[in-house]
Amino acid sequence: MTLDKKALRAQLRAARDAFFVQSRPRLAVPDLLRTRLAPGVVVASYLPVGSEADPAPLVDAARDAGCVLALAWVADRATPMEFLRWDADTAIEAGPLGLRQPPRSAPAVVPDVILTPLVGFDSKLNRLGQGAGFYDRAFAQHGGAWRLGLAWSVQQVPELPADPWDVPLHALLTEQALHLPEQR
Numbered sequence: 128m129t130l131d132k133k134a135l136r137a138q139l140r141a142a143r144d145a146f147f148v149q150s151r152p153r154l155a156v157p158d159l160l161r162t163r164l165a166p167g168v169v170v171a172s173y174l175p176v177g178s179e180a181d182p183a184p185l186v187d188a189a190r191d192a193g194c195v196l197a198l199a200w201v202a203d204r205a206t207p208m209e210f211l212r213w214d215a216d217t218a219i220e221a222g223p224l225g226l227r228q229p230p231r232s233a234p235a236v237v238p239d240v241i242l243t244p245l246v247g248f249d250s251k252l253n254r255l256g257q258g259a260g261f262y263d264r265a266f267a268q269h270g271g272a273w274r275l276g277l278a279w280s281v282q283q284v285p286e287l288p289a290d291p292w293d294v295p296l297h298a299l300l301t302e303q304a305l306h307l308p309e310q311r
C-alpha cells in the first residue's frame with residue numbers, strides 16, 4: 128500500500144511538472160465557491176510550490192468578497208499543521224519542506240473553506256497528498272470546513288487506495304472542470 132502510494136506520487140508529480148511547463152494552466156473561480164464567499168468567512172489557502180495548482184485567482188475572489196484569509200503553517204513533520212491569518216502586511220517567510228508561510232506569530236484561525244493542494248485525486252474525490260498526513264489531520268480537526276481540492280486535470284487517476292483516515296474532498300477544481308464526488 129505504502130509502496131503503491133509512493134510510486135504513484137512520483138508518477139503524478141512528473142506528469143504535473145510536464146503539464147505545467149507545456150500548458151501554463153490557470154484556475155477560474157467556480158460559482159459554487161463564490162456563493163460561499165462573504166465578509167468574515169475564513170478561507171484557508173497555501174502558497175504553491177513548483178507545478179502545484181495556484182490558488183491565487185480564488186484567493187483574490189475571497190479577498191474581494193471581504194473574507195478572512197489564512198495560510199497553512201507547518202513546524203515540522205510531526206506537529207499538526209495550523210492555519211494562520213494572512214493579511215496584506217503579513218511577511219511571508221521560508222519554512223520547512225520548501226514551504227513559504229506566515230510567521231509563527233500570526234494568529235491561528237478556524238477555517239470555513241480549505242483550499243487544498245494535492246498530488247492526485249480520483250472520481251470519488253479521494254485525495255493523495257504528499258504523504259505527511261497534514262491535511263488528513265486538519266480535515267479531522269476542522270470537520271465543519273468545506274474542502275475544495277485544487278489540481279490540474281492530469282492529476283486524476285481511476286482509483287486511489289483509500290486508507291481509514293482519508294477524508295474525501297467536497298469538490299475538486301481543475302483548469303477544466305469542477306468535480307463533485309461520484310456516488311456509488
Ligand SMILES: Nc1nc2c(c(=O)[nH]1)N(C=O)[C@@H](CNc1ccc(C(=O)N[C@@H](CCC(=O)O)C(=O)O)cc1)CN2
Nearest residue numbers: 173174175176199201224225226244256257259261262
Ligand atoms: N504548497 C503546499 N503547501 C503545503 C502543502 C502542500 O502540499 N503544498 N502541504 C500538504 O500537506 C503541507 C506541507 N506538506 C508537505 C509534506 C511533505 C513534503 C515533502 O515530503 N517534501 C519533500 C521535498 C519535496 C521537494 O523538495 O520538492 C521532502 O521533504 O522530502 C512537503 C510538504 C502544508 N503546506
Ligand SMILES: Nc1ncnc2c1ncn2[C@@H]1O[C@H](COP(=O)(O)OP(=O)(O)OP(=O)(O)O)[C@@H](O)[C@H]1O
Nearest residue numbers: 254255256257258259260261262263264267290292
Ligand atoms: N486524523 C489523523 N490523525 C493522526 N494521524 C493521521 C491522521 N490522518 C493521517 N494521519 C497520518 O498521516 C500519515 C500520512 O498519511 P497519507 O499517506 O494518507 O498522507 P497524505 O494524505 O498523502 O498527505 P497530506 O495530507 O500531508 O497531503 C499516516 O501515517 C497517518 O497515520
